[in-house]
Amino acid sequence: MEQTAEKERLVGLLEPVVRDHQAELVDLELMGPKNNQTLRLLVHKDPGVGVDLCVAISREVADLLDIEDPIPGRYRLEVTSPGLDRPLESDRDFARVGSRSLKVLLSSGHTFYGELETWDRETITLNGEDGARSIERKAIAKVTIEAKL
Numbered sequence: 001m002e003q004t005a006e007k008e009r010l011v012g013l014l015e016p017v018v019r020d021h022q023a024e025l026v027d028l029e030l031m032g033p034k035n036n037q038t039l040r041l042l043v044h045k046d047p048g049v050g051v052d053l054c055v056a057i058s059r060e061v062a063d064l065l066d067i068e069d070p071i072p073g074r075y076r077l078e079v080t081s082p083g084l085d086r087p088l089e090s091d092r093d094f095a096r097v098g099s100r101s102l103k104v105l106l107s108s109g110h111t112f113y114g115e116l117e118t119w120d121r122e123t124i125t126l127n128g129e130d131g132a133r134s135i136e137r138k139a140i141a142k143v144t145i146e147a148k149l
Contacts, residue, residue: 006030010070017060018043021053026082037071040078042086044096049081088143094119101146102126106139113146
């Protein structure tokens with residue numbers, strides 16, 4: 001089975017479980033050798049994802065996977081938050097971060113920092129120390145949330 005179709009099938013199966021916990025399934029990763037894969041669910045919930053939430057989702061997902069048996073062979077299940085270092089790529093990612101501070105690395109090597117003001121299919125706008133700056137999304141190599149200490 002093609003990896004994309006398998007991922008879509010797993011998302012369709014598991015996303016309702018995550019939503020039942022008032023959380024969002026950000027991504028699903030299935031990786032490793034076929035006889036010992038790792039299924040990682042990346043979940044988000046405001047104000048944050050705690051251990052108790054991960055455990056609760058993991059238990060329900062494990063039970064559902066035991067019943068449905070969509071993954072042949074052995075696998076390991078992980079439920080975690082996306083973390084600050086996960087690159088932002090989709091409109092859903094940008095919507096989730098709100099107006100948090102971002103670090104934007106361009107393909108040219110330049111780096112910009114600022115709070116996310118707006119975004120669309122073509123550009124993102126950051127409000128930084130130098131004021132507002134629009135950046136074409138096609139020029140972006142990587143965007144991550146910038147942790148404030």
